[in-house]
Amino acid sequence: MDYSQFLMMRQELGLLVVFLLVFLYDLFMPKKAQTHLPVFTTVLFAVFTLLGLNLFWAEGTAFGGMYESTMSTEAIKRILNIGALIVLIQSIKWANSEFVAVRRGEFYSLLLITLLGMYLMISARHFLLFVIGLETASLPLAALAAFNKNHYESHEAAIKYLLTAVFSSAIFMMGLSFVYALGGSLYFADLSTAIIGSESALLIVALAFVISGVGFKLSLVPFHLWTADVYQGAPTSVTSYLSVISKGAAAFAFMIILAQVFGSVYSQVWEWMLYALIILTITVGNLFAIRQKNLKRFLAFSSISQAGYIMLGVVANSTLGLASVMYYVLIYIFSNLAAFGVIQAVENNTGKVSMDEYNGLYKTNPKLSAAMMIAMFSLAGIPPFAGFFSKFFIFSATLQTESVALYVLVLIALINTIISLYYYLLVVKAMFINPNDNPIATFKSAISERIALVICVVGIMLLGVASCVYTFLTNVSTF
Amino acid sequence: MIWDNILIYFVVIPVLMLAGLAISKSMAQIRTICVIGASALLALAAYVTIAYLGERATGNTAAMLFTGSWMWFEPLNIHLALGVDGISVVMLILSSVIVFAGIFASWKIDPLPKEYFMWFCLLSTGVFGFFISIDMFTMFMFYEVALIPMYLLIGVWGSGNKNYSAMKLTLMLMGGSAFLMLGILGIYYHSSIDGNFTMNILEISQNNAIPQDWQMYLFPMTFVGFGVLGAMFPFHTWSPDGHASAPTAVSMLHAGVLMKLGGYGCFRIAIYLMPYAATELAWIFLILTGISVVYGAFSACVQTDLKYINAYSSVSHCGLVLFAILMLNTTAMTGAVMQMLSHGLMTALFFALIGMIYGRTHTRDIRQLGGLMQIMPFLSVCYVIAGLASLGLPGLSGFVAEMTIFVGSFEHTDMFHRVFTIVACCSIVITAVYILRVVGKILFGAVQDEHHRTLTDAQWHERLSTITLIVCVAAIGCFPSFFSEIIRNSFLTIIKVLPL
Numbered sequence: 001m002d003y004s005q006f007l008m009m010r011q012e013l014g015l016l017v018v019f020l021l022v023f024l025y026d027l028f029m030p031k032k033a034q035t036h037l038p039v040f041t042t043v044l045f046a047v048f049t050l051l052g053l054n055l056f057w058a059e060g061t062a063f064g065g066m067y068e069s070t071m072s073t074e075a076i077k078r079i080l081n082i083g084a085l086i087v088l089i090q091s092i093k094w095a096n097s098e099f100v101a102v103r104r105g106e107f108y109s110l111l112l113i114t115l116l117g118m119y120l121m122i123s124a125r126h127f128l129l130f131v132i133g134l135e136t137a138s139l140p141l142a143a144l145a146a147f148n149k150n151h152y153e154s155h156e157a158a159i160k161y162l163l164t165a166v167f168s169s170a171i172f173m174m175g176l177s178f179v180y181a182l183g184g185s186l187y188f189a190d191l192s193t194a195i196i197g198s199e200s201a202l203l204i205v206a207l208a209f210v211i212s213g214v215g216f217k218l219s220l221v222p223f224h225l226w227t228a229d230v231y232q233g234a235p236t237s238v239t240s241y242l243s244v245i246s247k248g249a250a251a252f253a254f255m256i257i258l259a260q261v262f263g264s265v266y267s268q269v270w271e272w273m274l275y276a277l278i279i280l281t282i283t284v285g286n287l288f289a290i291r292q293k294n295l296k297r298f299l300a301f302s303s304i305s306q307a308g309y310i311m312l313g314v315v316a317n318s319t320l321g322l323a324s325v326m327y328y329v330l331i332y333i334f335s336n337l338a339a340f341g342v343i344q345a346v347e348n349n350t351g352k353v354s355m356d357e358y359n360g361l362y363k364t365n366p367k368l369s370a371a372m373m374i375a376m377f378s379l380a381g382i383p384p385f386a387g388f389f390s391k392f393f394i395f396s397a398t399l400q401t402e403s404v405a406l407y408v409l410v411l412i413a414l415i416n417t418i419i420s421l422y423y424y425l426l427v428v429k430a431m432f433i434n435p436n437d438n439p440i441a442t443f444k445s446a447i448s449e450r451i452a453l454v455i456c457v458v459g460i461m462l463l464g465v466a467s468c469v470y471t472f473l474t475n476v477s478t479f
Numbered sequence: 480m481i482w483d484n485i486l487i488y489f490v491v492i493p494v495l496m497l498a499g500l501a502i503s504k505s506m507a508q509i510r511t512i513c514v515i516g517a518s519a520l521l522a523l524a525a526y527v528t529i530a531y532l533g534e535r536a537t538g539n540t541a542a543m544l545f546t547g548s549w550m551w552f553e554p555l556n557i558h559l560a561l562g563v564d565g566i567s568v569v570m571l572i573l574s575s576v577i578v579f580a581g582i583f584a585s586w587k588i589d590p591l592p593k594e595y596f597m598w599f600c601l602l603s604t605g606v607f608g609f610f611i612s613i614d615m616f617t618m619f620m621f622y623e624v625a626l627i628p629m630y631l632l633i634g635v636w637g638s639g640n641k642n643y644s645a646m647k648l649t650l651m652l653m654g655g656s657a658f659l660m661l662g663i664l665g666i667y668y669h670s671s672i673d674g675n676f677t678m679n680i681l682e683i684s685q686n687n688a689i690p691q692d693w694q695m696y697l698f699p700m701t702f703v704g705f706g707v708l709g710a711m712f713p714f715h716t717w718s719p720d721g722h723a724s725a726p727t728a729v730s731m732l733h734a735g736v737l738m739k740l741g742g743y744g745c746f747r748i749a750i751y752l753m754p755y756a757a758t759e760l761a762w763i764f765l766i767l768t769g770i771s772v773v774y775g776a777f778s779a780c781v782q783t784d785l786k787y788i789n790a791y792s793s794v795s796h797c798g799l800v801l802f803a804i805l806m807l808n809t810t811a812m813t814g815a816v817m818q819m820l821s822h823g824l825m826t827a828l829f830f831a832l833i834g835m836i837y838g839r840t841h842t843r844d845i846r847q848l849g850g851l852m853q854i855m856p857f858l859s860v861c862y863v864i865a866g867l868a869s870l871g872l873p874g875l876s877g878f879v880a881e882m883t884i885f886v887g888s889f890e891h892t893d894m895f896h897r898v899f900t901i902v903a904c905c906s907i908v909i910t911a912v913y914i915l916r917v918v919g920k921i922l923f924g925a926v927q928d929e930h931h932r933t934l935t936d937a938q939w940h941e942r943l944s945t946i947t948l949i950v951c952v953a954a955i956g957c958f959p960s961f962f963s964e965i966i967r968n969s970f971l972t973i974i975k976v977l978p979l
Binding site for chain 2: 320323377382383384388389392393395396399400402407410411414415417418421422425428429432433467470471474
């Protein structure tokens, strides 16, 4: 065996080293040093992420074509790293809190191992490896969702997540078995040649199964029913991880599968399926978000509709589409994590998560409110914040092919941005406009939470205006 | 280098003001920053005007002057492209005058002055950025930058039914911009035959590559997108509520400048880039804007709230702007821009005065006001001047604008245009009705509330604000050819592309 092919997996190996060090630290360090575990992990991961920005870029295949590392997969992994780093920084205070402290080692180990699973999902060029990645990325998250052991909702979230994850995997693998029947192989490359021009019913069923399987991970409507409960019940750190990293990774993997395996049957089979899914996802997500009072549930529905916008880039089915999806997810990571950062800071200090309780927050906590407002504007796509640019680029990528259907699709999505603006403005309204006689008292959030928020806000301000980011992503985007 | 271009400073100054305000500590500092910034903008606008006229005098006949283009997003060929023609120059003058007056009109804003002026500066950034851009992407971006501060400006500092109005205004305008965005992307993907798509307006017009059938889809989209901001019937409903609830300076800036973005965008993007569809579809929008003109005027007649009267009057006057643009000839379009200028200044004056009266009497209901001429003569005289300008007294700006518009409209010899011109002309009479009714009632009637006798007249900052605006209104009225020449020459390039 040629061991040098492991060198293609530099990101995976690096992450594995981080994971093992954290694991060993947890296992062997004296109890006193244990309180430094969160900081240790975060710093280690930050070093790994920052080094990775410049080093370790690899291109090539390994294991007989089962694994492939291209510029775009490498870029995607780094985007996920940045998001995971922010989540880690945000969760430092929470991980040291009373009930979590005894199990924080598990928290970090499980979190890092899911990230490894996502890496494999993205780089897999064989469905076996893909499924291994998918399961590694899903199952530990159920344990993480149950982390608030003393809370009933946390258990509910975990069991809901576990059952849907398992169920969706089963459906996905059913689809895979049909695909295997069609192509006689599980390699992406072999499959795509085997199904060229095919319009058989089996292919349509197989694709429907595959799409619904991944749709669960992405919480596309109608596979979204678990989302709100899980987001609400799980600890906020886990929720933010679920909503950005897990979703982003699934979106990339989905896009790569559709383009690499089913690219040749785009217009016959899955184009229309995605149209329907996108319209449903964006609209239902938006309409349900309007009525939410709990901010975590609110963000759950908002993230459902955001997934719909991400899928617009997938429909584009082009390298520009992939670049726009990468860019969108990057911006979404910063915007959504800024929102979750504020929610977490408020929750950790006062235990409040309801929108009504945010009334008048600006009077007592102006900086947090400003950060939340910027996050909301970015999610709604208001310039000069980065969300505007990512929305504009994803729409322009979708319209690249001249077709009236796509124009209608984009129009529906655009009208939905108005609905979404309405509910994002409700949050802004609560903080800035609504009167409140006893608003949340002024508090000083932990240094780690503040650092994470500053990173997010700076990212939202700069990533849009600084055109080099998007240009870079279009340059590296290949299938 | 980008900093060598004079136009970029129209955006840089408000951004610097924003940064300065963010670190300011006291009211005195806030005021200093705002006054210096607004004066600098005014000076810059004056300088650009002089430089523009100088360039033209030397025989430079390019469509846009002071152009510059810097690559921004390479994959989509998006540039930061700047340039002005005569129309943008007068719009820049208008905006800087109103920003200047607006700052003095909100001299004593309370609460949260710092935040108020920060949003105000962001709004100005958007407005100035819009007028200096010739790239559709940056134009659209600045357009949205100008819209969103309205929500908080109305929601936090507004009065009356402010939550409802702020949300309605924001959602309707953003709804318009959703159509606009699709229109812009559609134009972009048809901007060139050989696949070198561009966002630059001049290049798109030069390529002239948008297929006629696509023009028929894209023209209504962009026109409606901008038309919402131009208060075109039936998308005008945000305007009365929004203006009535907004704080003084915001009403001024919004009615004075922001609504002009709509009219400006209509000819700069919709008509200039899609001339075929413009000539084909103008009649539909002519009917709609004709309704705006008359309907707005009639609605103003029955209102009892001073701000609502003025807001409906804005619907009518802004309707006239779009109406004139759709006449598609040089005279009427010149009149349209004159009307933008004139309406911007006099509506700002109106809203400033209403704000000052409301600040003293705490009511805007004309049934509870009366005899103000005895109590606050300065403000009342200003109000009369604004009223006379609005109903088109010769010597003030309104007359010049409306005269040009109707002369231009009547140049069309066909029945349809003539009938609509006559219908729109009726609005002049109706305007006189509602203006004189209000002037007679609140200024010259009997004093309704004895408590009002104790009120004082305008303070120095209020006088400065109103006098600035009155001087401009009179200047346009007395020297109209100075402005109309600048505008007219620039319209020739737009008219040239129309297949008439």
